[in-house]
Amino acid sequence: MAEYNHKKIEKKWREAWEKSGLYKISDTLKGPKSYVLDMFPYPSGDGLHVGHPKGYFASDIYSRFKRMNGFAVLHPMGWDAFGLPAENFAIKNKLHPRVAVKKNIARFKEQLSLLGFNYDWDREINTTNPEYYRWTQWIFLKLFERGLAYESHEPINWCPSCKTGLANEDLEGGKCERCGSIVEKRPLRQWVLRITDYADRLLQDLEGLNWPASIKESQRNWIGRSEGAEIDFTIKGTDFKIKVFTTRADTLFGATYVALAPEHELVKALRPEINNWKKAAEYIEVSRNKPEIERTAADKEKTGVKLQGVKAINPANGEELPIFIADYVLAHYGTGAVMAVPAHDERDWVFAKKFKLPIKQVICQFYPEPKCPVLEDAYIGDGKLVSSGKFNGMDAEKAKKSITEFVGGKTTVKYKLRDWVFSRQRYWGEPIPLIHCEKCGVVAVPESDLPVKLPEVKFYEPMGTGESPLANIAEWVNVKCPKCSGKGKRETNTMPQWAGSSWYYLRYIDPQNGKELVDKKKEKYWSPVDVYVGGAEHATRHLIYARFWHKFLYDLGVVDHPEPFSRLQNVGLITAKDGKKMSKRYGNVVNPDDIVEAYGADTLRVYEMFMGPFDQTVAWSSESIIGARRFLEKAWRAQNNLIDSQSGGNMEKLSHQTIKKVSEDIEGFRFNTAISQLMIFTNAMDEQEELSRGVYELFIKILAPFAPHMAEEIWEQLGHKTSIHSEKWPEYNPELVKEEVYELVIQINGKVRDKAEVDADLGEDGLREFALKQPRIKELLEGKDPKKVIVVRGRLVNIVI
RNA sequence: GGGCUAGUGGCGGAAUUGGUAUACGCGCAACACUUAAAAUGUUGUCCGCUUUGCGGAUGUGGGUUCGACUCCCACCUGGCCCACCA
Numbered sequence: 034m035a036e037y038n039h040k041k042i043e044k045k046w047r048e049a050w051e052k053s054g055l056y057k058i059s060d061t062l063k064g065p066k067s068y069v070l071d072m073f074p075y076p077s078g079d080g081l082h083v084g085h086p087k088g089y090f091a092s093d094i095y096s097r098f099k100r101m102n103g104f105a106v107l108h109p110m111g112w113d114a115f116g117l118p119a120e121n122f123a124i125k126n127k128l129h130p131r132v133a134v135k136k137n138i139a140r141f142k143e144q145l146s147l148l149g150f151n152y153d154w155d156r157e158i159n160t161t162n163p164e165y166y167r168w169t170q171w172i173f174l175k176l177f178e179r180g181l182a183y184e185s186h187e188p189i190n191w192c193p194s195c196k197t198g199l200a201n202e203d204l205e206g207g208k209c210e211r212c213g214s215i216v217e218k219r220p221l222r223q224w225v226l227r228i229t230d231y232a233d234r235l236l237q238d239l240e241g242l243n244w245p246a247s248i249k250e251s252q253r254n255w256i257g258r259s260e261g262a263e264i265d266f267t268i269k270g271t272d273f274k275i276k277v278f279t280t281r282a283d284t285l286f287g288a289t290y291v292a293l294a295p296e297h298e299l300v301k302a303l304r305p306e307i308n309n310w311k312k313a314a315e316y317i318e319v320s321r322n323k324p325e326i327e328r329t330a331a332d333k334e335k336t337g338v339k340l341q342g343v344k345a346i347n348p349a350n351g352e353e354l355p356i357f358i359a360d361y362v363l364a365h366y367g368t369g370a371v372m373a374v375p376a377h378d379e380r381d382w383v384f385a386k387k388f389k390l391p392i393k394q395v396i397c398q399f400y401p402e403p404k405c406p407v408l409e410d411a412y413i414g415d416g417k418l419v420s421s422g423k424f425n426g427m428d429a430e431k432a433k434k435s436i437t438e439f440v441g442g443k444t445t446v447k448y449k450l451r452d453w454v455f456s457r458q459r460y461w462g463e464p465i466p467l468i469h470c471e472k473c474g475v476v477a478v479p480e481s482d483l484p485v486k487l488p489e490v491k492f493y494e495p496m497g498t499g500e501s502p503l504a505n506i507a508e509w510v511n512v513k514c515p516k517c518s519g520k521g522k523r524e525t526n527t528m529p530q531w532a533g534s535s536w537y538y539l540r541y542i543d544p545q546n547g548k549e550l551v552d553k554k555k556e557k558y559w560s561p562v563d564v565y566v567g568g569a570e571h572a573t574r575h576l577i578y579a580r581f582w583h584k585f586l587y588d589l590g591v592v593d594h595p596e597p598f599s600r601l602q603n604v605g606l607i608t609a610k611d612g613k614k615m616s617k618r619y620g621n622v623v624n625p626d627d628i629v630e631a632y633g634a635d636t637l638r639v640y641e642m643f644m645g646p647f648d649q650t651v652a653w654s655s656e657s658i659i660g661a662r663r664f665l666e667k668a669w670r671a672q673n674n675l676i677d678s679q680s681g682g683n684m685e686k687l688s689h690q691t692i693k694k695v696s697e698d699i700e701g702f703r704f705n706t707a708i709s710q711l712m713i714f715t716n717a718m719d720e721q722e723e724l725s726r727g728v729y730e731l732f733i734k735i736l737a738p739f740a741p742h743m744a745e746e747i748w749e750q751l752g753h754k755t756s757i758h759s760e761k762w763p764e765y766n767p768e769l770v771k772e773e774v775y776e777l778v779i780q781i782n783g784k785v786r787d788k789a790e791v792d793a794d795l796g797e798d799g800l801r802e803f804a805l806k807q808p809r810i811k812e813l814l815e816g817k818d819p820k821k822v823i824v825v826r827g828r829l830v831n832i833v834i
Numbered sequence: 835g836g837g838c839u840a841g842u843g844g845c846g847g848a849a850u851u852g853g854u855a856u857a858c859g860c861g862c863a864a865c866a867c868u869u870a871a872a873a874u875g876u877u878g879u880c881c882g883c884u885u886u887g888c889g890g891a892u893g894u895g896g897g898u899u900c901g902a903c904u905c906c907c908a909c910c911u912g913g914c915c916c917a918c919c920a
Contacts, residue, residue: 206916206917246838247837247838247839247914247915250837250838250915251837251838251915251916254836254837254838254915254916255915255916257919259919259920261920277920278919278920279920280919280920281920292920333918335918360918361918361920362918362920363918363919363920365919366919366920367919367920370920371920372920373920374920378920379835379918380918380920381920383918447919447920448919449919569914569915570914570915572915573915573916643846643847643858643859644846644847644859645846645847646847649839649840650913650914651846651847652846654845654846654860656845656860656861657845657846657859657860657861658860659859659860660858660859660860661859663859663874664858664859666874705846705847705848705858705859706847706848706857706858708858708859709847709848709857709858709859710857710858711858712858712859713857713858716858776854778853778854780853780854780900780901782900782901783853783899783900783901784901785854788854820900821900822900823853823900823901825853825901827853828853828854829853829854829901831853831900831901832900833900833901
């Protein structure tokens, strides 16, 4: 037998598989199916580092395992190539984005091809391909038709460096997620998607998903549902009313002022009544120009201006309250106005202290004690009402409803989730398929005219004017109105990076379909994605956007299931040895090409899966990888001792145990322990003088998903003419997994005092008797009677004295 | 500030979910093979002691239990996410 030559073997099979089309998917649409999907990458210019393929290895192993178990498997790959990262790379390298993307994809594909994936490349998609984005545009048109896409002029987040508006989700602590610049507020004409219409369904349907609890929790927090009440405060001497939103209607009697967001429309309306308008106007101006991060920093000192000359009336007790404008009140949440209860809200407490406003306690923890302890801080806990008129003594929770009713308020639900700012003032994105007509207003591009192709341009750098570079191309912009044939101009904003990835998993099902988004029958069969593998950083963007669009498509009748991804598996990062992110910037990048060259793709696959729990962050170690290589070499060498036999011999029990363990671990994405079991098996094979061919073949089959090249080579050397990857996954016999004898642990007072081999079918009584009979135990008991004897079958006997 | 998550040998980690703590791998040490090295193999490798045995140890301190890495309470330390959401 030749040495294990990974270079020769891997090259040989890479070429052979491609030629034979081993991984092509047949659309028979019958039998059990498994749709196994990776979050597709955006092809960055830096190429892959060893962290990137970790998730792809897992989905590759899983999909091979499923195929060997008789499933029809859909396991495709594609490119998310529109958007800021690709465009910024292009600008930096002075390449047209189209050229840069093409180049980067080629590089990515080349690197991936070395790693032994079983993708069906016939299904490859690319979000920047017009035949793809025609359907992205089509979905937008449907959203527009149904009133779920609307034009807005509200101030939004603006990145001065990327020169584009951004969605709420694109910020990281008030900074641009892409370039780290401090984001400004800027009023901008933009297109916005009404994702908030789906807030409740997005929340509700999380229940049924087999997703990590932490991701579900992030989504819940992001959607941020809170039940509360809207209550009107009349402004004294006017017809104006301030509508506030509160989750604590029970504290209404404790309100000592009312605060409005500086942007609140009422402020302008009240101008004639306000005596200190100059000061107020100054404050409004300052807060408008303040970057959001400064305004909302949690430890920031609270500011505000009291509006002189106006008073709000507390509807509960008729008290007159001062009105403030304060930028800690957010214009876009609730009603943009709050009733302030310093005694029972931390923010109001701080504000009241600063402005020397009264603090009135209305919830008491110790009711009916006559005197509540004096508050030293806002009390936000439970209790009963005091100083609240006829509601005194009522439970706070109950009072929420009663007081709301008493003042004619309305119970309502608010969400933190904001509508999705969907336009970017950048070149490299899907054109929004709308036309602005002088007469008809905004008109949809007819479906038959899709796709609206992104035109070729010389200058594609962002302009910073609030328009995309497309606005410069007169011959593209100026069109006839599809309705009246009058003068029209194309919408020049483009879609955000997240558009194409919000539905791509559907396109894989039917990538060549020119007539509709997806064939209904095929969709019904393949959807939903059975296992979706990707990083946890997508919890609140991609995974919310995709669920939103999917639900919309479900409402349209395009898809058959309300949720796109049944099961989600998070892949943990691989960091550099120093624990830092792998990045060109730190110079700590390990290139998979080098590892493949030195050890082979199979070793890399085994190593990355063995490093630790799949969803956990682990540090790369160039030292430990040798263990994976040694394991494969040992598995390879086991061929030396083969004898022509199908019998399991003394390996039979371990074989069945190993099949069980490896199968269950792959299903559960516990690849580290699966490999550990394969190592145990290999070590046992190594000890055999003569190894039955049947046992070895069985081992090679369960090794195949992990080390596909080596397994295929061995399989061929064993004389097989067909691929091991089309073999049937071995089954185990549950009877043979069980041990006939095991080592019983005998404890005295919980401490191990003796061990002895016992028959597996020995019952409780037998075990007790057996344990007490052991000479060593007898000696230690010194004839005393045990107080208690606990017997755990299959494990231990614990004698308590 | 809130939420989530983790803390086990020199290192990565395992432990059937309350039942022998440290599987598997890396590293290290000794030995074998070799002129030598690499590779490979064998043995050993949590700590301590008066070493056929005994005691201690899963971030710290307490609790529940016959029995706790696992459950409960408090605290310490890291990582991730959200962050004035009324």
